[in-house]
Amino acid sequence: MLEEMRRFLLVIACCLPGFAQDGLRMNQIQFVGTHNSYHAGLGPGEMAILKRDNPKAAESLNYRHQPLAAQLDAGARQLEIDIYGDTKGGLFADPLFLRMTAKEGTSTPMPAGWAAAMTKPGFKVLHVSDVDVRSHCWTLVSCLQDVRAWSKAHPGHLPIYIQLENKDGQAKPGFVQPETITKPTMDAMELEIRQVFSPAEVVTPDEVRGKHTTLEEAVLQDGWPTLDSARGKIVFVLDQERVTPLYTEGHPSLRGRMVFTASKPGTPDAAFVKMNNPFAKEIPDLVRKGYLIRTMTDDGAKAVREGDTKRRDTAITSGAQILSTDYPYDWKAEGAGYSVSIPGIVRCNPVNAPKVCTVTQPY
Numbered sequence: 001m002l003e004e005m006r007r008f009l010l011v012i013a014c015c016l017p018g019f020a021q022d023g024l025r026m027n028q029i030q031f032v033g034t035h036n037s038y039h040a041g042l043g044p045g046e047m048a049i050l051k052r053d054n055p056k057a058a059e060s061l062n063y064r065h066q067p068l069a070a071q072l073d074a075g076a077r078q079l080e081i082d083i084y085g086d087t088k089g090g091l092f093a094d095p096l097f098l099r100m101t102a103k104e105g106t107s108t109p110m111p112a113g114w115a116a117a118m119t120k121p122g123f124k125v126l127h128v129s130d131v132d133v134r135s136h137c138w139t140l141v142s143c144l145q146d147v148r149a150w151s152k153a154h155p156g157h158l159p160i161y162i163q164l165e166n167k168d169g170q171a172k173p174g175f176v177q178p179e180t181i182t183k184p185t186m187d188a189m190e191l192e193i194r195q196v197f198s199p200a201e202v203v204t205p206d207e208v209r210g211k212h213t214t215l216e217e218a219v220l221q222d223g224w225p226t227l228d229s230a231r232g233k234i235v236f237v238l239d240q241e242r243v244t245p246l247y248t249e250g251h252p253s254l255r256g257r258m259v260f261t262a263s264k265p266g267t268p269d270a271a272f273v274k275m276n277n278p279f280a281k282e283i284p285d286l287v288r289k290g291y292l293i294r295t296m297t298d299d300g301a302k303a304v305r306e307g308d309t310k311r312r313d314t315a316i317t318s319g320a321q322i323l324s325t326d327y328p329y330d331w332k333a334e335g336a337g338y339s340v341s342i343p344g345i346v347r348c349n350p351v352n353a354p355k356v357c358t359v360t361q362p363y
Contacts, residue, residue, distance in 0.1 A: 026159060026203070026224040026235075027292045028353045030316070031346040033078025033161065033324045035296065038125050038143060039065050040134040045106025046097045050131065059301040061127070063326050067136045068146045072154075074329050075345040078161040078294070078322045079147065080239070083123040083140050083189065084168070085179035093118040096130035096174060114138055123192055130175045140164075140189070144196040151201075151232065157363035158346055159203060159230040161322060163294065164189065164259065165239035186247040193236060193258050203235045205254035205271070214253045214268035215260075219290040224271075227359070237272045237294070238262050244269070265291065278315035287319040287351045294322035297340045304338045312340055319351025 041064030042050065050058040065071060068079060086092060093115065101107035118124065123140035126133045137143035147160060166185065171177040179185070199206075205215055208225060212218040236259040238247060244261040251257050253268040263270040265286060275283055276296040283293055295318060298304055299311035304327060315323055325340040348357035 024227045024348075024354070024357065024359065026227050026230050027219075027287070027290060027321055028349050028357070029158075029227065029346045029359055030319070030321050030323065030342065030349045031077040031158070032075065032328050032340055032342060033080070033163075033294070033322050034065055034071055034076050034328055035080050035298075035324045035326050036082065036127055037065055037068060037071060037076070037079040038081055038135040038137055039063070039127055039132075039326075040136050042097075042132055042134065043101065043108030045101035045104065045108060046131070048106065049097060049100055049104075061132055062301070065136070065326075068143065069150045071328070072147070072150050072157075072160065076328055077158055077346065078163060078324060080163040080165060080324065081125055081140065081143050082127055082165045082167050083125060084129065085166075085181065085185050085188070086124050087121055087179065087188070089121040090119045091176060091179070092124050092126060092129055092133065095133045096176075097133070110134070117142070123189060129171070129178060140192050141195055144193065147234065148196055148201070151234065154363050156231045158227070159233050159235050161235045161237060163237050163239050163322075163324075166243050181243055181246065183246045183249055186243065190258055197234055197258075199258065201233060202258055203230050203233050205257055205260055205269070208260075208271060209253060209255075216265070216268060216270040219271045219292075223290055224292065236260065237292075239274065241274070260292075265289075275320065278311060278318050278320060280318075283318040283320055284351050287321070287349065292322070293318075293320040294324055295320035297323050297325045298327060307338050309338065312338075316342065317350060319349055321349060 042061060047058060084092065098107060117138045125135045125138055125140060125143055137146055147162065151157060151160065166181050168178045168181045203225065209215050209218045238244065238259055238261050241262050244263055247261055248254060248269055254261065260272040261269045262272060262274040265273060272292045273286060274294050278295040287293055295315045297312040297315040299308060323340060327339050329341050330339060346359050348359055
């Protein structure tokens, strides 16, 4: 019955004058996404250790998301996944906090299959190595498989953005040392994406660039593809500007690549721009020019706990297309009424949408 109703609504949407928006572009809408989308939260014993050793960190990590499919069901159209290189396998298979809770008798067992998955080579998905390691999907490939399964079960869905954050850094004493991000790291990431998704299932940089010399030229002159042409597809974007040169090397303006870089306006690959501070005054102007912007709606654990919505409300009115949050919809912060949502799954962008605009949204 529900599937019949969806089909009926699609028919109505395409046939009633003024209901469907012909030619509406991918960047002329706004939608809610989730930050650290894989995050399953610390076990009670692990949280107790963190509260004892680093109360501020414990406060900021005191949240958990629903599994990826549940987030997509609720309307999230951007997911963020943190990935660590693990070329040999086993690098993150024995986290410090799990050992500490086992010694203290406060351990929460990891799900069946976790240990085996962590011993295999490939990118691992977790927030902070040795500390915050519980994820709804443990590897990049498994996370992407979850998204693809949802996508295939919901044909014609609005495009889903997957933001990938490559992680490394200097480890603290007693912590595992992550692998350094290199060009081979980025090439390996590309291969894992292609294991799950074909280019036909993805809005690629080549598709957006078309006959233009650079991506930036394409989005500033012709704009992004239409929203309807992107339905049922995935859009991959990188999180940090620092890894952009490693990913673009040998691929000028992202030729042949699957992922859009986080870039600065004025560079050849600039199409997606990460501006986490929604108070940045240049956001509306960049949106009008044609860039796709991601911003963060949350202002720290204290502000969230107090129900402070200034940052959230500024982000929504800024026109940034991707509104990323740790507290989407009615999954409210513990002890507060704070959450982030907009009317419907997506809405017409408040800054750059046409004056007459309606988004058809069965999904």
